[in-house]
Amino acid sequence: MKSVQDIVTEIQDAGLKVTPQRVAVIQALYKLNHPRAEEIYKEVSQNIPGLSPTTVYNVLDALVEKDIIKRVKTEKGVMRYDAVPDHHHHMYCITTDRVEDFFDPELDNLLQNYFEKKQLKGFKLEDIKLQLMGKFE
Amino acid sequence: MKSVQDIVTEIQDAGLKVTPQRVAVIQALYKLNHPRAEEIYKEVSQNIPGLSPTTVYNVLDALVEKDIIKRVKTEKGVMRYDAVPDHHHHMYCITTDRVEDFFDPELDNLLQNYFEKKQLKGFKLEDIKLQLMGKFE
């Protein structure tokens, strides 16, 4: 969990204005697990009555743009968001829509070595993300 | 490319009725590259005037259900479809929305071995998909 001061500094460093809406969206992202925009809206609305859904989308776009948060791919055609911008992978539950973070530097090394040898013709590889599909028990 | 007869057999084997719409959707999927439903609709409409967009969605859902085709995750909140149901990975272009197939049994082996040793607590891993992010040249 990040302190409010850390969040404020993060927003400032990105050259964005620090607004209650932005701080609250980031806090909601930490509280919720890879939520959709609408879930964030519901959560943040409790602290900021009168919040506009449009603002949530605006804030999320701005934070993604500045690499403070990330988008997460899902099977369904709905966007989800990730409080963790650092490189990591995801475990997807096949039956529910649960998504969990997966950090593994050893695996990252393995993959990096593999793709250094193996040349992908016509494609400049910049990042590898794993989707671990399965079931949480 | 698959012959019409192969497609017909595939649909029959799945226990579905063989309709011109279903055959044409599968053909369109082979012709187009990981298209959206709307692109498939436009393509198939040329051969089947009066085609309903709803039918395209219905057909795609039925084919996914029967594992004849697959859905593809994308950054954007739009579903895309894949003619290839067999296990493979994807190269995503960061700048355009291009997606290309990536088959690599050697890598699959490497990953399988890695995850056989490494235990994921509380998660039963069933499939690993790589998202290779980069740029086509």
Next chain:
DNA sequence: TTTCAATTTGTAATAAATACAATTTAATAA
């Protein structure tokens, strides 16, 4: 051929996301 469940169609409805003009506000400087 006849039958009928499965499929397609057409229309309406929903959900997620975006456009945009008016209002408000955070940050800066006087």
Next chain:
DNA sequence: TTATTAAATTGTATTTATTACAAATTGAAA
């Protein structure tokens, strides 16, 4: 502190992707 202003938020309308559902049609079995 107050004034200034570009940036951000809000509210409303709109778009886009998808789904719901009832009526019409049709593929395949009898």
